[in-house]
Amino acid sequence: MSIDTLFNPKSVAVVGASRTDGKIGHTILANIIRGGFQGAIIPINPAAKEILGLPCFPSLGECGQEVDLVVSALPQSLVKTVVDECPKVKAKGLIVIASGYQETGPDGAILEQELVELCTRRELRLLGPNCLGFINTANNLNASFAGDMPGSGDVTLFSQSGALCSVMLDMANDRHMGLAKLVSVGNKADISGVDMLAYLAKDDDTKVIVGYLEDIVSGKNFIKAAEDAASNKPVIILKSGTTSAGLKATVSHTGILAGADTAYGAAFKRSGVIRADTFESLFDFASAFSLQPLPKGNNVRIITNAGGAGIMAADAVELAGMKVQEHGQNERKAAIQQPQKIFKPVNPVDILGDVDPGVYVTAIKAAQTDSDVDAILIVLTPQAMKRPAETASAIVTCIDGTKPIVAAFMGGHETTLLRKELVAAGLPLYKSPERAVAALKAMGEYAAWKKRPPRTVTRFKVNRRRVERILSRRQRTGMLQLGEVKGKDVLGAYGFHVPTGALASTAEEATEIAERIGYPVAMKIVSPDIVHKSDLGGVFLNVSNRESAEDTYDLMTLKIRKKVPGARIEGVYVEKMASKGLEVIIGMTRDPQFGPMLMFGLGGIFVEVMKDVTFHLAPITEQEAIQMLKSTKSYAMLQGRRGQSGVDVVAIASGLQRISQLTTDFPQILELDINPFIVGEFGSEPVVADARMTLAPLPEEK
Amino acid sequence: MSIDTLFNPKSVAVVGASRTDGKIGHTILANIIRGGFQGAIIPINPAAKEILGLPCFPSLGECGQEVDLVVSALPQSLVKTVVDECPKVKAKGLIVIASGYQETGPDGAILEQELVELCTRRELRLLGPNCLGFINTANNLNASFAGDMPGSGDVTLFSQSGALCSVMLDMANDRHMGLAKLVSVGNKADISGVDMLAYLAKDDDTKVIVGYLEDIVSGKNFIKAAEDAASNKPVIILKSGTTSAGLKATVSHTGILAGADTAYGAAFKRSGVIRADTFESLFDFASAFSLQPLPKGNNVRIITNAGGAGIMAADAVELAGMKVQEHGQNERKAAIQQPQKIFKPVNPVDILGDVDPGVYVTAIKAAQTDSDVDAILIVLTPQAMKRPAETASAIVTCIDGTKPIVAAFMGGHETTLLRKELVAAGLPLYKSPERAVAALKAMGEYAAWKKRPPRTVTRFKVNRRRVERILSRRQRTGMLQLGEVKGKDVLGAYGFHVPTGALASTAEEATEIAERIGYPVAMKIVSPDIVHKSDLGGVFLNVSNRESAEDTYDLMTLKIRKKVPGARIEGVYVEKMASKGLEVIIGMTRDPQFGPMLMFGLGGIFVEVMKDVTFHLAPITEQEAIQMLKSTKSYAMLQGRRGQSGVDVVAIASGLQRISQLTTDFPQILELDINPFIVGEFGSEPVVADARMTLAPLPEEK
Structure with missing residues (x-):
């Protein structure tokens, strides 16, 4: 069932609607009304005739109309009865606000499982439980207790944490960032991060997808959904819990070296997800992607009204691996020939503190027509002689959507006041050059990912059946550690070059094998009980003749028996010495x-x-x-x-x-x-x- | 002459004071008056009788009183006449606002040098040129055109860039950070960064020193002044221009590997300077140092009202190399025995979204009495059901100056509104856990530096005279590259172990030397024209007998002559093979x-x-x-x-x-x-x- 009806219902019921200000059931109803939703709004409460001016019904079944979306504001113990009533009004979607499910432990997890099964039987898509609901600005529906309706825009935010969903709404408002949707996915019992990505990828209202996640349950599905979505529009995700590495039993180097976070990093990279490390960068990036086009390359032109700030910006560009782009030959000439000589043809372009705002415009237009410039960074410091508002108004006239332009207006209050105008005009605004540059970098990396060549995975001709036989025999006998001999056997079947060799169980056999394959040989102990052979003297290299092969066999087995009493020794593997490399x-x-x-x-x-x-x-x-x-x-x-x-x-x-x-x-x-x-x-x-x-x-x- | 009179004058004259709003000479005079300076304020302008209600004089000499501080708002061409008048009013300090000096090139540098010499002769301390002036809140003196008088406090900011000085003032106001002084040092012609450090180290009004620098002229003096200052109070510096590595002719590995920024990093580390990478962190750090005590260790207790935010905070603490401190045994027991079970005895302490602000207080007090906790990080997310203002008021009652407490209030506008109250109560406030943690980390590192053991540099017994002789001979003859032979000679004199060896100029000599020191020997070409010997086949190791020593000599000299025609070959150095290691x-x-x-x-x-x-x-x-x-x-x-x-x-x-x-x-x-x-x-x-x-x-x- 599509989740689109959930976000775009014709009618919404709030079960557990309340007359008491401050109660969740009141807040949600009030938010729906205040938001300006044009469909039917139906409060459900057996103890009220009317709430907030709307007729109230004792139960869903008694409301006498079809209800697309049901919001349950009731406590966990009463949620089941709500689900049971849903079919009576042909409900398609259900939001469960209540907590007390999986997040509380195993008992809660069972309750949550039951809830999901019940919803599936009733053909209901479920948002939550343990969530704040959602906001959809396209139809003015604020079915949440997250806060007030944000401005309309093209960024959609979704969050696994309810509290951080509030933070995101707050931050979006603070930055005058318009939203398409805000979705609190809560415990993701039914509608998951993967579902959100798949839905938002096709949602025309959403141009940028921004998510906060604490875990990802199905990695494979996530990668597929994320890659699909990222191929359409930018997907920016903050994944927390990066350092709390789970303890994991591992003997391989590879396992030891892979941190808990490595897989997420690899998955995001593969699927084109732009990763943010902090909430600030999440919004910094979202703003740039929402307002500006992607850069075609990594050459940045810096335009500043203060030398020091220009230095800082150039530092940041270089540290980010991008280039501070010098003026092209023609442009250089033009700049020098200008009678006013208002700026020097270098980069950063320092237009000096007290010049006319028009000089910013001249410098920006020059950068826009210079084919060697891929992105423009405008740096402005407040100067007591000239209010920045005028400059801001002049700058925004240049925005033409051809190359990304980002701005770092340094300072405090005055800059904050300008934000609304600048963002409305499509200019992403940052408080420091560093953060503006980080946003440009994220855009450049995403642009590069989008241009990646098609992935063609080579299939080699291999002896798959042989490996199947080896592995299933080992699994049946419970000998799950494959040492050198069997390991090489498997790899040989997959086309790896493995030195000629064989297992010897006596000194005589060892010399026979060595004679057959030719000296020098390597000799290594074979025992299921020994992992680090060389640490225990279980490896001899460059054995060069019959006598020493025999001696080596005896010596090695003797030593190992002493060092690891009781170790099961299967013999000694004798193989051709590998060439150097x-x-x-x-x-x-x-x-x-x-x-x-x-x-x-x-x-x-x-x-x-x-x-x-x-x-x-x-x-x-x-x-x-x-x-x-x-x-x-x-x-x-x-x-x-x-x-x-x-x-x-x-x-x-x-x-x-x-x-x-x-x-x-x-x-x-x-x-x-x-x-x-x-x-x-x-x-x-x-x-x-x-x-x-x-x-x-x-x-x-x- | 002390620069104290400059900052604390009894009378101030503004030369070039103007009646025209918007002119620098007007702004500065207006700022001095509006700031509430209690000493004499004397406008100087031959074309006016009165400016802003004050009697105006045609020249300094005609003002008829002593003037401690003279502010020159005149253009560069007229500055000299101002300096010449200074002795007539017994001026001690001069601020030169005008630009057009060193920053413009060699001619300007000469003008600046002349200005300094003139001031020295007139016994004047000079701030600038090319600066905004300064603000001293202790005597309500705003002798600048930087902006309005900031609130009074214990942080002093100084900046080499005028534009960034405005940014700093703006940011301080925005964060409600009280300032002791704001100083625009401009071109640092007389009063330098070193002077500022030395002065502020002893300035009782200043508790935290914050500086923005683009260069440091005298490294040694800087290190001394910075170390002295940092031993008294925290010194936080943003040094820009980190990546623009100057090209430097170098042949050594050491030289190639040392970037332009390496020396600054080493100098700051040595002298206990806290380095900030961005303006935001500069203020983030300053706020923590100004308001909170230093931590005794690196164990951090996190208290949060949202699980997700707690995870983010814990990630940040671990990434910063600090520890997320679990509850102590006793405290753990107490928490479990609490009948309300308001929070679990784990870290991060999640006190859940909608609890009473009193729970924050309980959790903070528990952390304050737990001897295993060195620092406390409070994380708060806005929750629609409970306004954060009440919580903020409750939290600030806990501040007792025993352990550092920092707060990350996530979200937007609402948090911004709380900042003033929280900062006034002494709680450093950040918009994200990451930035709060970065401030704690800076405090911890500074605390560790303060506890460093005394530095005792060992003096080895060496043969200094021998080195003196070798070096001066080489310098006199202009042979400035010391190769292996002479290099080892110098190092041997300073107690390094050098393998026995000697220079051979014929094959016979080579074998004689080899026989004397014993085989195996190493043989290496000696030529002032060859730097990378081994690349050219100029090194042979493990030469093991007379015959091969002779052959090696001939072969090596032959090969080198072919490969580097015209190279001056002094011979072959024969030495004992170094033991392995x-x-x-x-x-x-x-x-x-x-x-x-x-x-x-x-x-x-x-x-x-x-x-x-x-x-x-x-x-x-x-x-x-x-x-x-x-x-x-x-x-x-x-x-x-x-x-x-x-x-x-x-x-x-x-x-x-x-x-x-x-x-x-x-x-x-x-x-x-x-x-x-x-x-x-x-x-x-x-x-x-x-x-x-x-x-x-x-x-x-x-």
Whole structure:
């Protein structure tokens, strides 16, 4: 059922409407009336004949008309009776304000589940519970107790937290930001963040989607809905709870390095969601996206009436990774030839404190016609000799929708007074250059995301059945840690190059294997009880002849038995020494919400000490994989440094894509490390030198 | 001469006072009168008999009384005549508003120099030129055209930029921040930032010093003045121009890695200056320091009326490196035993949206008596059912000056209305938890700096005379690049361990030296024309016998001659192979303002690729040197990792201290790299494996 009827009803009933000022049932009814809703408004209360001038009915069933939207202002214990009455008036939507559900614990969660089931049976879409309701400015419907009707506009805000929904409304009013809708989604029992994204993507009244979320339940659906929405219009989200990393049992490097927040970051990036870190930036960004066009590039022209403020703005632009754009040749000449010489053809353009507002206009128009300028930042400081209001009025005449223009008017009260006029004229206004620049940066990044090439995920030819057999056998026997031998077996089936080798269970076997594959060989202990082999002396490299192969076998097993008494030793893996190259780590950890997250990092210290790693959600394209490599600091190492040639980055990207395919094909793989993955020069085949995987247990049979 | 008379004059004359509204000479006079200054106010203008009700005189000399402070509102061309008249009225201070001096270029700089000299001869202290004047609320003197008189308070603002001085005044008024003084220092021709720090450190009206600076001319004096001031009261500075790195000719790693901003960062850290990155944080910090005591530790208790906002606050606290403090055992018990169960004994304390303001009070008092809590963050979201004003009034009754309390009242207009009351009651108010936390963090860092141990710089016994001889010979001959041989010579004299070695100029000599010091040896080309020896095949390691020593000599000299035709080859340096160990880089680059800046980083890729280095101004203490090591990401490498033991960090610290002493003793050393500096286990002697220095040319004789 569409949720559109919920937001655009012909008639609204408030069950639990009250005559007592201050009660929620009163506030909501009063808000609906005051908002100017033109449909039928029906208060329901058995103890009243009339409320706020409207005839009141004892129950929904007795109101004698169809009701599209029912707002329940009753306490939790009475909500069920409301739902039961809904079919009598053919209600399509229900808002449940009451708290006392999932947010209170397991008992509440059961109540909430029951409520959802009841609504589904009654064919009702449910907003809440534990919410403030919603406001829709398009039909003047304020079905909430959030506050007064905001101005009409094209930004829609939705919030999981009721209290922060109030904050958002308050902030929007304070900034004179017009809203299309304000939606308090509460516990998201039925209508979720995903539903909101899908609905708002197609909502013609909404040009910018802004959300506050504390959790995302279905990661995959979220990514799909968010990407769809972001392809249509900007989606800006503040996700809180970034640092409270959940404790998670993990043995892989990849798992250890992925923080609780990494998956959200990866998901937002994938789906084109613009992420805000604070409420202030949420609104800073929303204002720019709502009022101005996207920039075509990252060249910023700064126009200022104070040198110091210009320096600050230029600092901010450079720190944000954008460019302070010098004047073009022609423009430079024109500026110099101007008889007044009102400004120097440099950037920041300092038009000096006490000039005519017309000079701002001249400078802005010059920037608008300069093809090397992608965005314009106007900086204004209050100067006692000239009131800024006149300048503001002059500046807004320049807004033509061709290039984004943002303004930083520094100072206090006087600037605040100008905000209404400027915003109404379409100029996003900030109190500091830094915040204006942050908004420009967000616009630039979104513009770049929109221009991304189509995603084509390569499917490699692999031996899927072999992996299926290995994994299901391991899951059946409960041996969920795959060590080097089985790990390499799986990877080999997915096209990874694995050195020739075999498991020896006696010293004689070890020498036989070594002779067969040729020296030098590597010898490694194989035991389900030992994770970090090398720490315990379980790895010997460059074993170069028969005698030392035999000795190594005996010595290693002896040592391990001493160090880890009771360890089950399956034998020693003897394999061809990997050729030399650069050691990198590629791996995967499965996020409960967002699925497989791929990791890349340079081996050893770069991962362990510097934590210089990047993550990306699977499935991954070749281009994305190469982008992963490029976004590590240590990327320069891959390109080669003084006196060293680079390595085959495409081969690493291919490894990441193969892991992507493997872990997408097999959801039972929870974690995977290829460490080290040894890569050589261009055209050489990278080698899996060691590997490890963790599988999920088979679901218990009931 | 003290600048106190300038700020506290008994009489003020405005030269160039005007009857025309809008002219600077009118505004300043009007500001002085309107501000309520109780001393004599004397307008000077030959064309007027009376201005704004005051008798006007044709010239200073004709006013017939002593004038402590003269404000010149005249254009630059007339300023000299004003200075010449000053002695006639025994003036002590002069404010020059006019621009047209140093900021315009070399000609203006000469005019400014002349102005300063003239003032010095006339025993006048000069504020400006190119400034707005100053405001002193203690004597109601607004000798500026900055704007209206701000409220009285204990924060003093000073600014190098006039336009940003207006911004600061505007922002202070907007935030109801009371000011002691507002000083526009302009071009700082006489009264500089250093003078302001020294004066304000002792100014009883000033509790918090806040400055905006674009440059610092005398780094050493600045550090001293700032450290003195910061030992008395908080000094918060915004320094702009951080990214516009000046191009600087440099050959050392240290020089390349030190950005234009590195020295400022190091200087501020050394001197206890609290650095703000934006104007908003400048005021955010000032407000907290002005109104609240410093925290004793970094445990923060969060009290909120909305769960979501509490999560955001907790995120911010953790990201800032502070701790979200759980309730203590006793307090936990008390909270649980409370019959009302008004809040759960967790942190953030969520007191829920619609409770009585008294619950805030209970929660705050609990935090105040809990010895595990160092700071309290109150988060409030507007809730439609309860106006925040009542809550605000209740909260401010708790302020007792024992622990810092800061508040984040989220939302818009309503919060703004409360600000005045809250600030008046001593509660710093922020619009978001993030900004409140940033202020707490700044307070915590300043508190930690105040508790720093006394700085004792070790003086090592060294052979200073030997270095003196080497350097002056090189300076005289103009050979300012010291390569490996001479570099090691200098370092050896300062107690560094240098491998035994000698310069060979023939293959025979090379073998003789090698035989004498014992194999294996390292052989390196010595040429003043070759900086990166190893890139050109000028380094051979592990030469292990007579024959290969001879061959190496011939081969190396042959190759280098081919690769760098015309290079002056002095020979080949033959030295004992350094023992194995961890390679680090220590070095120095001399900042024009702040002098020698020491650098530390792990060798090779860590410096070249990861740029993982730290800087510190010389002279350095042992503790500071160890802190330098600890503040690199790669510090974990020094401590040893899986299966590897750590290295002698104290020995590295000692190396840094020796460089500190060397480069403090010899200002002619401009740059110095020890790369690599090979360090081993604890107790082992680190080795200078290679070194390089750049000297300053001798000053030209006149």
